[in-house]
Amino acid sequence: MSSHTNFDVLQKRVRALAPEEHTVLDSPPTISNDFFDALRHVVHDVGGQPDGPMAYKEKEEEDWEARTYVTCECLAWRGVWSAEERRRAENDLGETLYFGLPYYARWIMVAAKTLINKGIITPDELSAKLEEVRQRLEVKS
Amino acid sequence: MSKYQVGDRVTVRDAPTMFHTRTQAFTRGRTGVVVEHRPEWVIPEDEAWGRDNGRTERFYVVRFNQRDLWADYTGSDSDTLESEFSERWLMPAKEETK
Numbered sequence: 716m717s718s719h720t721n722f723d724v725l726q727k728r729v730r731a732l733a734p735e736e737h738t739v740l741d742s743p744p745t746i747s748n749d750f751f752d753a754l755r756h757v758v759h760d761v762g763g764q765p766d767g768p769m770a771y772k773e774k775e776e777e778d779w780e781a782r783t784y785v786t787c788e789c790l791a792w793r794g795v796w797s798a799e800e801r802r803r804a805e806n807d808l809g810e811t812l813y814f815g816l817p818y819y820a821r822w823i824m825v826a827a828k829t830l831i832n833k834g835i836i837t838p839d840e841l842s843a844k845l846e847e848v849r850q851r852l853e854v855k856s
Numbered sequence: 857m858s859k860y861q862v863g864d865r866v867t868v869r870d871a872p873t874m875f876h877t878r879t880q881a882f883t884r885g886r887t888g889v890v891v892e893h894r895p896e897w898v899i900p901e902d903e904a905w906g907r908d909n910g911r912t913e914r915f916y917v918v919r920f921n922q923r924d925l926w927a928d929y930t931g932s933d934s935d936t937l938e939s940e941f942s943e944r945w946l947m948p949a950k951e952e953t954k
Contacts (some may be wrong), residue, residue, distance in 0.1 A: 721870075721884075721885075722881060722882055722885075723927065725881055726881075755874070755875070756881065757873075757876060757877055760877075760880050760881055761883045762880050762881070762882045763881070763925075763926070794908075796906060797903055797906075799878075799900050799903040799904045800903065800904055800905065800906050802876075802904070802954060803875075803876040803904035804903065806876060807876075831932065847871075
């Protein structure tokens with residue numbers, strides 16, 4: 716079946732992009748179509764990719780994680796986005812950020828980007844808030 | 857009326873997707889059996905881009921035999937995997953010659 720072959724070829728290219736085994740990406744002047752297919756492969760579609768054993772770890776939920784979850788749910792409740800739009804935005808972060816950030820850091824990162832994209836907040840407002848929080852934390856410590 | 861009934865053999869379309877999709881690469885072109893109807897919902901192709909009033913379609917749970925998905929599968933013949941597809945992603949399976 717030809718689709719078996721296509722999938723195997725795609726997986727080979729995607730595997731080369733996985734964090735543990737890098738293809739050097741240096742903005743080449745041209746790329747092949749199959750390399751383009753692999754590059755824009757949706758990040759969360761990991762089925763069939765090779766992986767090693769992982770240690771199972773019981774992790775307590777932290778306050779910032781719970782707050783992130785509630786913030787994102789409230790944004791959905793008020794019509795800013797849906798879970799599917801959030802997942803798409805997370806995929807659009809690209810492999811480096813997607814696999815580099817903790818799970819809920821991905822959520823809050825794309826929440827901020829979506830609010831800016833939709834004109835609900837400005838980058839200046841976000842910067843000002845970050846500065847306010849930074850100063851508050853400095854005073855505490 | 858659902859286009860596919862429970863028990864129908866269906867093949868997942870290998871349609872081009874430029875950006876976001878929920879149709880996993882490993883299911884493209886593979887044949888399975890409809891095992892469950894899911895409620896109509898906005899298709900991910902619209903919902904993912906904020907089109908919350910986008911096109912709605914019926915969704916189906918399709919069960920694949922693992923051996924049909926992975927060329928080098930070493931597990932049991934009876935191992936299966938289920939995934940969910942909107943109607944646009946499915947087509948009737950062609951009769952297979954064995």
